[in-house]
Amino acid sequence: MKAAAFAYARATSVVNALELLAAYGDKARVLSGGQSLMPAMNLRLIAPDILIDIGSLAELRGIETKGDVLVIGALTRHVDLQRSPQIASHAPLLREAIAHVAHPAIRNRGTIGGSLAHADPASELPACMVALGATIVVRGPTGDRRIAATEFFTGIYETALLPQELLVAVELPVAAKDSAHFFKEFARRHGDYAIVGLAAQALLKDGMFSDLRLGYFAVGDRPMLATASGTLINVPVTPAALAAASAVLSEELDPPADQQASPAMRRHLACVLLARCVATLLSRPDLQDGASG
């Protein structure tokens, strides 16, 4: 199938892109890497009147460290994240997650801004943003808005972005020295969207968690920051404590059924990931099978 007819405008600057968005509103779609937008148009799931191509705006591409904050431009491609020494040292969770996003050809074109604006609940990067406590920076006719990642994703393929706004950057806190991360997903093949996945960021002190952020994906209509981690903070993590956290997790999840998995299977896999995450981060292999869900 081919896309319905559409007009095309290449933005010459961010200001120009915002002018075009103001003129066309929800009749327009922003084109970044095109790796999600073009398939959706070719399948006629969407048929915008006009594409506003921001792909050549160098001002939106790049990674910069400003004090304790890592600023990533919206047009920074997946491959740039994968190869960046700054990402490797300041946001290693993101580096690990990127390897699971699609395949090299797609990572060469796809962008972080496109992935977050697309907001697929089975996508890796939105869950990383939630786990890392990211701020999403969007620009519109009246200036910038900074939105916590936990507020940005509002439903399946839905975000807090307004039709006249552009996602311009992502801000991440630089990982603390005593932090640790965990990333794992269950997928049928490497590079496929996940059946269930977990991106986690933790602070460790004296063999315990002083902070633990569990960003689950493919368990609902948006990435989910699980509250179950609260039961594991500043306490010795025993098999009983892990089983209790697992019970809380099962209770708070409301996963969908689809051709890949039932809700019960997703709950089970989420609990398996919790056990692996805790066992790995605390270097406690005895906890590996401790959360049956």
Ligand code: FAD
């Ligand atoms: P585009 O396709 O250009 O845009 C996506 C959407 O975001 C559009 O609605 C567009 O209007 C909007 N948009 C883009 N940029 C902005 C902006 N700056 N401001 C406002 N709105 C914007 N992704 C995964 O996470 N995991 C996977 O396993 C995975 N597998 C894939 C497998 C295949 C075969 C394909 C084709 C894609 C896969 N993807 C996967 C998607 C891929 O990561 C996309 O690159 C990404 O989701 C979108 O980035 P993009 O730059 O291509 O955005």
